[in-house]
Amino acid sequence: TTVLTPDVLIIGAGPSGAAAASLLRQYGYQVLVLERQHFPRFSIGESLLPQSMVFLEEAGLLDAVEQAAPEFGFQFKNGAAFLRGNERTHFDFTDKFTAGPGTTWQIKRAPFDHVLAKQAAAYGAEIRYGHTVTAVDVDGETPCADVVDEDGFAYQVRPRFMLDASGFGRVLPKLLDLESPSNFPIRRAVFTHIADHFDPAEFDRNKILISVHQQHPQAWFWNIPFADGRCSFGVVAETDFYAQFGDLALDDLLPAILASEPSLSKLLSRAEFDTPVREIVGYSANVNSLTGRHFALLGNAGEFLDPVFSSGVTIALKSASLCAPLLHRFLQGGSVDWQTEYEQPLRRGIKVFRAYVEAWYEGSFQDVVFAVEPQDEVKRMVCSLLAGYAWDESNPMNNNSVKRLATLAEICRDGRAARDALGQA
Ligand code: FAD
Known part of the structure; x- marks a missing residue:
C-alpha cells in the first residue's frame, strides 16, 4: 500500500480546513488536505460575521477574498435587519461594544470556499480533490487514515497529527464514536x-x-x-x-x-x-470531545448549533485560529493540554451563541431585538455578539448570558427602558 507521511492531514477543504492549512503553512509544515468533492461546490452558510474577518486576515486569506469580491458578487455587509409583522429594526455592526471589524461579506459559498482553498494551495498546502477518508486508526504511535480516490485507488496517510474539518461529513465523530446528541429539537x-x-x-x-x-x-x-x-x-x-x-x-x-x-x-x-x-x-450536532491524542476536530465536524445568527463559519475559523499555534507547539515537541487550551476556550464562545439561540426560539430574544433602543449601551453589547464577538470576555453580555438575556427580555417585555438592563442583569 502507498503510504503518505505529511506533518498534518486535514480532512475537508471548507473554511475551517483551508484556514488551518494556511496557518500551518505559515509555520512551514507539510500539509495534506483531502477533500471528497470537487470545488467549486455548493454549501449552505452564506452570511459571514465581522469577527470572521479577523481570522481570515490572520490566516492570510482576507486579501484573496477582497480581490475576488467583485467577480463573484460578494456583498458588503454591515449589519442584521429583523422583521416581525409591522415591526422592523436593525443592528449596525459598526456600532458595537467590542473593538474590531464591523463589516464583512455575504458570499456564495461555492466561489468563496474555492478562493480560500486556492489560497491555501498557493501557500503550499497539497489539496487532493475527489479523495475520501473512509477509515481512521488513532490508537497507534501515529494516526492513520485510509483514503480512496474516485478511480477506486486506495492508499494510507500517516501524519503526525490529524485535523477533522469535514463539516457535516463528521468523519472522526462517526468513525470514532464521538457523537453526542444535540439538545436542540430537530x-x-x-x-x-x-x-x-x-x-x-x-x-x-x-x-x-x-x-x-x-x-x-x-x-x-x-x-x-x-x-x-x-x-x-x-x-x-x-x-x-x-x-x-x-x-x-x-x-x-x-x-x-x-x-x-x-x-x-x-x-x-x-x-x-x-x-x-x-x-x-436535523443539522444540529455535538460531540463528547473535540480532541484526542493525535487529532482535533475543527468547525462543524465538532459542534453545530443553529443557523439563526450565522455563527457557523465564524466558529469554524475560530477553531482553526485556536488550534494552529497549539499544533505548532505540539509538533515542536512541546506539551499541549488540548482540553484546557483548545476545547474549553472554543466552547466558551459557542456557549454564548447557544444562549442566544435558545432565547431566540424561546421568544425572549425576539422581544429584545424589537424593543432595544439604539441609544442603549446594552444594544451595543448585543450587537457585538450578533457581529460574532462571542469570545470577548470584557462584554458583560458574554458572561452569564442565559441569565442576563432572561433579565433583559423581562425588562423589554415590561416595556421599561432597556438602558437599565445592564445594571440589573
Ligand atoms: P464545511 O464547510 O462543511 O466543509 C467540510 C468539507 O469536508 C466539505 O467540503 C466536504 O466535502 C468535506 N468532507 C466531508 N467528508 C469528507 C470525507 N470523508 N473525506 C474528505 N472530505 C470530506 N454559517 C454561517 O457562517 N453563516 C450562515 O449564514 C449559515 N447559514 C446556515 C444555514 C443552514 C441551514 C445550515 C445548516 C448551516 C448554516 N451555516 C451558516 C453553517 C455553515 O454551513 C457551516 O458552519 C460551515 O460550512 C462550517 O465550515 P467547515 O469548514 O467546518 O465545514
Whole structure:
C-alpha cells in the first residue's frame, strides 16, 4: 500500500480546513488536505460575521477574498435587519461594544470556499480533490487514515497529527464514536437562491434580513442578499411546522410557506424562484470531545448549533485560529493540554451563541431585538455578539448570558427602558 507521511492531514477543504492549512503553512509544515468533492461546490452558510474577518486576515486569506469580491458578487455587509409583522429594526455592526471589524461579506459559498482553498494551495498546502477518508486508526504511535480516490485507488496517510474539518461529513465523530446528541429539537431548513427584486427603498442589501413568522414565531426566514440582485432565501422551523403545508414538493413548499407570512411576502412580492429548492433536516450536532491524542476536530465536524445568527463559519475559523499555534507547539515537541487550551476556550464562545439561540426560539430574544433602543449601551453589547464577538470576555453580555438575556427580555417585555438592563442583569 502507498503510504503518505505529511506533518498534518486535514480532512475537508471548507473554511475551517483551508484556514488551518494556511496557518500551518505559515509555520512551514507539510500539509495534506483531502477533500471528497470537487470545488467549486455548493454549501449552505452564506452570511459571514465581522469577527470572521479577523481570522481570515490572520490566516492570510482576507486579501484573496477582497480581490475576488467583485467577480463573484460578494456583498458588503454591515449589519442584521429583523422583521416581525409591522415591526422592523436593525443592528449596525459598526456600532458595537467590542473593538474590531464591523463589516464583512455575504458570499456564495461555492466561489468563496474555492478562493480560500486556492489560497491555501498557493501557500503550499497539497489539496487532493475527489479523495475520501473512509477509515481512521488513532490508537497507534501515529494516526492513520485510509483514503480512496474516485478511480477506486486506495492508499494510507500517516501524519503526525490529524485535523477533522469535514463539516457535516463528521468523519472522526462517526468513525470514532464521538457523537453526542444535540439538545436542540430537530429543525428543518428549506432554502434556495432567488432573484429577489427587493425595492431599495424598502430593504438595505448590506444587511442580512431575519424575519419571524408572525403566526408561528418559532419559524423564521433568512434573506442573504448578494451583489448581483440575487439572494439566498430559506426558512427554518421544527419539523411539525411543515405538516400544515401537506405534501408539497420542495419547489412549491418554500413559496407556499412564504405566502403564509404577509409582511415578508410584501417585501418579496416581485421575487422570482428560478433555482431548485434544497433542504437540510436535523443539522444540529455535538460531540463528547473535540480532541484526542493525535487529532482535533475543527468547525462543524465538532459542534453545530443553529443557523439563526450565522455563527457557523465564524466558529469554524475560530477553531482553526485556536488550534494552529497549539499544533505548532505540539509538533515542536512541546506539551499541549488540548482540553484546557483548545476545547474549553472554543466552547466558551459557542456557549454564548447557544444562549442566544435558545432565547431566540424561546421568544425572549425576539422581544429584545424589537424593543432595544439604539441609544442603549446594552444594544451595543448585543450587537457585538450578533457581529460574532462571542469570545470577548470584557462584554458583560458574554458572561452569564442565559441569565442576563432572561433579565433583559423581562425588562423589554415590561416595556421599561432597556438602558437599565445592564445594571440589573
Ligand atoms: P464545511 O464547510 O462543511 O466543509 C467540510 C468539507 O469536508 C466539505 O467540503 C466536504 O466535502 C468535506 N468532507 C466531508 N467528508 C469528507 C470525507 N470523508 N473525506 C474528505 N472530505 C470530506 N454559517 C454561517 O457562517 N453563516 C450562515 O449564514 C449559515 N447559514 C446556515 C444555514 C443552514 C441551514 C445550515 C445548516 C448551516 C448554516 N451555516 C451558516 C453553517 C455553515 O454551513 C457551516 O458552519 C460551515 O460550512 C462550517 O465550515 P467547515 O469548514 O467546518 O465545514
